[in-house]
Amino acid sequence: MSSFILGRIKSIVYALKGFFWLIRNENSIITQVIFAFGFTILGFYFQIDRFEWALQVLAIGLVLAIESLNTAVEKVCDFIHPDFHSKIGLIKDIASGAVTFAVFTAFIIACLIYIPYIFI
Numbered sequence: 001m002s003s004f005i006l007g008r009i010k011s012i013v014y015a016l017k018g019f020f021w022l023i024r025n026e027n028s029i030i031t032q033v034i035f036a037f038g039f040t041i042l043g044f045y046f047q048i049d050r051f052e053w054a055l056q057v058l059a060i061g062l063v064l065a066i067e068s069l070n071t072a073v074e075k076v077c078d079f080i081h082p083d084f085h086s087k088i089g090l091i092k093d094i095a096s097g098a099v100t101f102a103v104f105t106a107f108i109i110a111c112l113i114y115i116p117y118i119f120i
């Protein structure tokens with residue numbers, strides 16, 4: 001097998017290792033996964049259409065991906081500077097701010113999808 005293909009396979013294995021680590025150990029990711037299951041049940045309950053499913057899956061993926069990157073930033077911060085430092089605090093706050101953008105976007109998408117089903 002060429003070293004290119006072998007390299008790609010190794011990358012996928014490492015990525016899956018990170019994926020499973022996150023859903024086993026990281027409370028914020030576990031919480032978001034529970035929310036994702038909740039909204040999936042809601043989607044089946046209200047029989048949302050294909051376009052709404054696509055938007056919902058995109059919103060869930062966006063939140064999980066940004067939350068995962070936020071976790072990575074926190075880990076780097078704790079590794080390079082385990083003690084309290086105002087700059088570390090700011091870096092962590094900014095990474096959390098990125099999650100807030102994603103959650104806010106997902107909230108708007110959820111409102112656009114479900115408000116018509118619930119109230120109209």
Ligand SMILES: Nc1ncnc2c1ncn2[C@@H]1O[C@H](COP(=O)(O)OP(=O)(O)OP(=O)(O)O)[C@@H](O)[C@H]1O
Binds near residue numbers: 027083084088
């Ligand atoms: N080393 C530090 N120096 C200064 N402020 C910090 C430091 N560590 C954390 N903080 C502050 O505490 C907040 C929470 O940090 P923390 O690393 O506990 O993340 P978290 O959002 O609670 O994530 P998790 O629940 O996944 O641990 C940061 O956003 C930052 O404001």
